[in-house]
Amino acid sequence: MSDTIFPVSSFAELRGRLARLPEASTASAAAARRRQDDLTKPPGSLGRLEELAVFMAGWQGNARPAIGRAQAVVFAGNHGICAQRVNPFPQEVTAQMVENFRAGGAAINQLCRASGAELSVVALDLDRPTGDFTQGPAMTEAEVLDAMARGAAALDPRADILLLGEMGIGNSTVAAALARASFGGDGWDWVGPGTGSDPDGIARKVEAIEAGVALHAGVLGDPLAVLAAFGGREQAAICGALLAARARRVPVILDGFICTASAAVLHPLGTGVLDHCLVGHASAEPGHRRLLSAIEKRALLDLGMRLGEGSGAAVALGVLRAALEAHNGMATFAEAGISGA
Numbered sequence: 001m002s003d004t005i006f007p008v009s010s011f012a013e014l015r016g017r018l019a020r021l022p023e024a025s026t027a028s029a030a031a032a033r034r035r036q037d038d039l040t041k042p043p044g045s046l047g048r049l050e051e052l053a054v055f056m057a058g059w060q061g062n063a064r065p066a067i068g069r070a071q072a073v074v075f076a077g078n079h080g081i082c083a084q085r086v087n088p089f090p091q092e093v094t095a096q097m098v099e100n101f102r103a104g105g106a107a108i109n110q111l112c113r114a115s116g117a118e119l120s121v122v123a124l125d126l127d128r129p130t131g132d133f134t135q136g137p138a139m140t141e142a143e144v145l146d147a148m149a150r151g152a153a154a155l156d157p158r159a160d161i162l163l164l165g166e167m168g169i170g171n172s173t174v175a176a177a178l179a180r181a182s183f184g185g186d187g188w189d190w191v192g193p194g195t196g197s198d199p200d201g202i203a204r205k206v207e208a209i210e211a212g213v214a215l216h217a218g219v220l221g222d223p224l225a226v227l228a229a230f231g232g233r234e235q236a237a238i239c240g241a242l243l244a245a246r247a248r249r250v251p252v253i254l255d256g257f258i259c260t261a262s263a264a265v266l267h268p269l270g271t272g273v274l275d276h277c278l279v280g281h282a283s284a285e286p287g288h289r290r291l292l293s294a295i296e297k298r299a300l301l302d303l304g305m306r307l308g309e310g311s312g313a314a315v316a317l318g319v320l321r322a323a324l325e326a327h328n329g330m331a332t333f334a335e336a337g338i339s340g341a
Contacts, residue, residue, distance in 0.1 A: 005247050006149040006240060011141055011224040014148075018271050022249050024058030032057030032065070038332040048300070052278075052320055053327035059251045059276055060160070064328050070117040070317055071156045072163035073241060074101060074108060074310050077124045077147075077234035079170035080132035084208040086173040088196050091129065094169050098123045101167070107307055108165060111314035116321070117163055119310075122154050124233035133177065133212040137229045144228045144236045151237030152244035162245045163280075163317060165255045165310020166234045166262070169195070172285065175261035177209045177230040179287055181220055182265055183294045186210065190287035192257070192306075227265045235262035242266075246276050253313040253320070256283030256306060260291055267295045278320075281305055281312030 008014045032054045037043050044050065056065035076098050078091050100106045101121045112119040124147060130138040139147070155162060168174075172194030179190045187206035197205065212230060219225035227236060235258075242252050242263055254260050254277055266273045274295060282288055282299035284306040292299060300316045333339075 003248050005243050006152040008145060014145070014224065015269070018243070018269060018273060021246055021271060021273060024249070024275065025061040026058065028061050028063050029054050029058035031063035032327065035063060035332070036327065038334070039330045040333055040336050040338060041330070046326060049323040049326055052323035055278070056251060056320070056324060059249050061249065065324060066328065067160045067321060067324060069156065069158050070115070070161045070163065071159035072108070072112050072117040072119045072165065072310050072314060073154050074119070074121045074165040074167055075124060075151060075234035075237040076121065076126065076167040077171070077232040078126050078129040078168060079174055079232050080129045080138065081134070081173050081208060082129070082170040083132045084134060084204060086197070086201065086205045086208055087170045088201060089169050091169045094167060095123070095126050097167050098126070106309060107311050108309040108314060111311055115314050115317040117314055117317055120154065122150065122237065124150065124237060130232050133230050134208050134215065137216070138231055139228050139233070139236070141228055143233070144224070144231070147233040147236035148240030148243070151240030154237070154241055155244040155248070155250070157248065159250055161251050161253065161317065161320070162241065163253045163310050163313040164238050164241060164259055165313060166238065166258050166308055168232055168234050171232055171234065171258055173205045173208060174230060174232050174235060175258040176205065176287055177212055178226065178235065178261045178265050179291050180209050181213055181216070181226045181230055182223065182268060183291070189290060192285040192287060194285070223265050223268050231262070231265065235265070238262040239266055242277060243273070246273070249276070252277045253280045253316050254278065255280055255310045255313040256308060257285035257288040257291065258308055259310070259313070260288065264291055264295050278316070280316030283312070
């Protein structure tokens, strides 16, 4: 297929393109696996580092994969669901944090510098929040597709790996709503404190989510319609960016609960749409582990983080780099002159 997915004019057209996504190279992955088994160590002794090297080889189509350019993108949006008092901080904080990212003062700036990723921030119509999903759809089909296309456009075609993160006051409620609508349960299964909600605030989140699910019951089971009903522009942009990366066979590291919930909306499409995605860390948000189980992913790290911003993805990039250093830099038994292997 083409190395681009967007623009598309309708959900129907997008579904057709998702049925023809490129796959990883099984030959390159197998060659990387053989190399791992020939390196000067007991087979399997580097655990998931070996799996990561094989994963990268498959998506890069190269038995000796490398990360020359790592790109991190934080998408930011505002949400109408804040009318239901689900957010302990005012929505003005979204724009203020965007400026902090751009000035280099946030956690993600430091973590990207440490892990060797180039950070960009994409603010999505912060002066125009999405709709309140307890009153109607959060977005129209056209608004979803526009945000997805803007997410796709953010991908650097030179990137060897894409890290995704988000910022948006109220978007932990949006994430929990997307998870609830996509994978069932009830609001209490998915809701957490987010940026610091107290028990009353958590109860308001659950109430809002259940009201939204009741209102939009007719679209449950249709992933793209669920994204329109409950999602935010940054959630749609994350989907667009990861799809653009898949079209170019660029691996992706998702951040924590909110980022994973954004991507997981696409999982029920059943096209292996998230096969090129790693999850950087297991968030302290209580719904994240349940969500990882639903999409059959294992997080790389478990550090008790729940910041967002792509922070867990940036830390995980260091682990991925270590995996490739070992894969490419170690000697084989033959090269080292070690016998009896």
